[in-house]
Amino acid sequence: MELGISMFADLPADPATGRQKDAGARLRELIEEIKLADETGLDVFGIGEHHRGDYAVSNPEIVLAAATTVTRNIKLGSAVTVLSSADPVRIYQNFAMVDLLSGGRAELMVGRGSFIESFPLFGYDLEDYNQLFEEKLDLLLRINSQEEVTWNGKLRAPLHQQKVLPRAQDNALDIWIAVGGTPESVVRAARLGLPLMIAIIGGYPKQFQPLVRLYKEEYLQSGHDPAAMRIGVHAHTFLAADDKTAANSYFPVYAAQMTKIGKERGWPPYSQAQFDMGRSAEGALFIGDASAVVDKILYLHELFGLTRFVAHMDVGGPAHKDLMKAIELFGTRVAPEVRKALQ
Numbered sequence: 001m002e003l004g005i006s007m008f009a010d011l012p013a014d015p016a017t018g019r020q021k022d023a024g025a026r027l028r029e030l031i032e033e034i035k036l037a038d039e040t041g042l043d044v045f046g047i048g049e050h051h052r053g054d055y056a057v058s059n060p061e062i063v064l065a066a067a068t069t070v071t072r073n074i075k076l077g078s079a080v081t082v083l084s085s086a087d088p089v090r091i092y093q094n095f096a097m098v099d100l101l102s103g104g105r106a107e108l109m110v111g112r113g114s115f116i117e118s119f120p121l122f123g124y125d126l127e128d129y130n131q132l133f134e135e136k137l138d139l140l141l142r143i144n145s146q147e148e149v150t151w152n153g154k155l156r157a158p159l160h161q162q163k164v165l166p167r168a169q170d171n172a173l174d175i176w177i178a179v180g181g182t183p184e185s186v187v188r189a190a191r192l193g194l195p196l197m198i199a200i201i202g203g204y205p206k207q208f209q210p211l212v213r214l215y216k217e218e219y220l221q222s223g224h225d226p227a228a229m230r231i232g233v234h235a236h237t238f239l240a241a242d243d244k245t246a247a248n249s250y251f252p253v254y255a256a257q258m259t260k261i262g263k264e265r266g267w268p269p270y271s272q273a274q275f276d277m278g279r280s281a282e283g284a285l286f287i288g289d290a291s292a293v294v295d296k297i298l299y300l301h302e303l304f305g306l307t308r309f310v311a312h313m314d315v316g317g318p319a320h321k322d323l324m325k326a327i328e329l330f331g332t333r334v335a336p337e338v339r340k341a342l343q
Contacts, residue, residue, distance in 0.1 A: 040331020
């Protein structure tokens, strides 16, 4: 099983002054964090796309390109690219360049996104939410499979014998589909034979078993090679030297961000009880010491037959030094134990 980290480059506000963290400083920290993840032997690092004041990254490809200069082995990808409000031609070109810079380590994870700010920003109608993703995914996959493209759709200008250059190192990029809990999205990924990444950020992971079964059934019924099937989980994660320190140090920043986002969506404030439930043996939060996180990853593997687990680490913007420690523990303590258990 591949083990990796993802981040959104959260920009927290100082609780004492109300002053928000500087975006440039957070981006520089992010490069150091990716470098450490590579040095500790982790398999993948993903960067999310947002167009809001509380996140520093609007274009993951720029951060990933910078990260190619300080890494050697780790795969570098988006987590996610909001394909519905992007242009598939530019997306392929940008990631192809990251792939060339990194010597073939770039990958692309596409989704519809859980925020909608990019739609009005780039001139798209939310009424076309589903159709935009379907059309653009079709075009992206066409570009990924052939250099010269002829394509027609309803929401983008057609292409006629257009060459899309440069090409990725091995011509085609590794493209994943990211989903929340929508069966239609799972079925789409399965029928296309694309690897699936499921974001599990609340409740109990066991609730997602029917979706994983659906994906596996549709994947096989569509005639795809079972040996090529890949399923990943993205979950909120944070580590410290001991379980109590991890929980106590992370709860204030985590709860503040979850409450902020929840307020925008009409949810009640995030509570200590929710946090404690999430940290329980069968909950969706991977927050604790290395041993606790190992046990929960192995539990997910039993539930789903995972091929990848991605620890999303910077919700709420914990301090850089604490993130570096969490990455170190994940790479040097968690990853070796998980790999050993699955040999």
